Amino acid sequence: MSPPPPPIRxxxxxxxxxxxxxxxxxxxxxxxxxxxxxxxxxxxxxxAKLKFIIIPVAKFFPVILxxxxxxxxxxxxxxxxxxxxxxVGFVLLIFIHELGHLLAARKCGLKVGAPVFIPFMGAIIxxxxxxxxxxIEAQVGIxxxxxxxxxxxxxxxxxxxxxxxLFRALAYSGFFLNLFNLAPVGFLDGGRIVTALSPWxxxxxxxxxxxxxxxxxxxxxxxxxxxSAPRLFSLFRRKSxxxxxxxxxxxxxxxxxxxxxxxxxxLLVIGMQISHIPRETLAGR
Ligand SMILES: [Zn+2]
Numbered sequence: 001m002s003p004p005p006p007p008i009r010x011x012x013x014x015x016x017x018x019x020x021x022x023x024x025x026x027x028x029x030x031x032x033x034x035x036x037x038x039x040x041x042x043x044x045x046x047x048a049k050l051k052f053i054i055i056p057v058a059k060f061f062p063v064i065l066x067x068x069x070x071x072x073x074x075x076x077x078x079x080x081x082x083x084x085x086x087x088v089g090f091v092l093l094i095f096i097h098e099l100g101h102l103l104a105a106r107k108c109g110l111k112v113g114a115p116v117f118i119p120f121m122g123a124i125i126x127x128x129x130x131x132x133x134x135x136i137e138a139q140v141g142i143x144x145x146x147x148x149x150x151x152x153x154x155x156x157x158x159x160x161x162x163x164x165x166l167f168r169a170l171a172y173s174g175f176f177l178n179l180f181n182l183a184p185v186g187f188l189d190g191g192r193i194v195t196a197l198s199p200w201x202x203x204x205x206x207x208x209x210x211x212x213x214x215x216x217x218x219x220x221x222x223x224x225x226x227x228s229a230p231r232l233f234s235l236f237r238r239k240s241x242x243x244x245x246x247x248x249x250x251x252x253x254x255x256x257x258x259x260x261x262x263x264x265x266x267l268l269v270i271g272m273q274i275s276h277i278p279r280e281t282l283a284g285r
Contacts, residue, residue: 078169097148104143141192148178175271
């Protein structure tokens with residue numbers, strides 16, 4: 001069990017609460033001893049915290065290596081097994097993801113260029129106009145992973161209907177790709193989406209992702225947790241007037257985006273669980 005976070009105290013109210021009583025001898029001794037006591041308590045607390053920080057990291061590190069390694073190995077094995085057909089499918093899944101951004105941007109009334117393909121990396125869409133506010137940016141950001149997830153789900157359905165394992169391999173890789181893109185890091189789609197979420201929704205989302213990580217240890221979920229920690233703190237700081245206007249998102253829009261974002265993360269984790277092909281099975285083909 002980790003120690004509860006320190007309570008947030010309201011700032012002291014201005015005003016006069018009456019003159020302090022004259023200090024007695026005992027009070028003077030307390031004044032002298034109090035800092036020593038505080039230092040002692042802090043040392044104890046800090047020591048305890050260090051233990052709490054180090055133990056989860058030590059516990060998680062092998063999980064990161066194991067699950068992260070498994071995912072990348074799986075995708076590598078698929079590429080070796082199906083070669084060019086897997087590559088074609090994977091690029092198509094990236095294209096579907098990018099198309100999702102394009103459709104979302106169009107729906108928001110933004111001018112967009114045609115998708116530009118980068119060999120081996122995928123595709124980008126160029127926005128000819130910057131999103132006007134955080135709500136539009138979040139919608140454009142989530143459009144890609146939403147359509148991308150649908151594309152991967154269609155691959156899984158084709159596998160279920162036909163038995164072709166290539167489609168299951170593509171489904172897994174597609175779920176992986178879209179989950180990775182939802183990590184709340186600046187340059188990924190997740191980074192664009194989370195600016196529309198309130199810090200309080202982040203606290204809820206953090207708990208959801210933490211629960212999901214404990215239930216299904218997953219490399220990307222751990223990355224999401226690590227990268228969202230600084231964001232949790234930065235979102236609480238005071239914003240300038242211009243920033244505040246940009247971040248103006250109605251409570252309804254915030255709730256909608258939070259449900260879509262955290263719901264999509266959960267769906268993608270479930271999708272990866274369903275579509276994963278154990279390597280023994282793969283080798284036996
Ligand atoms: Zn994207």
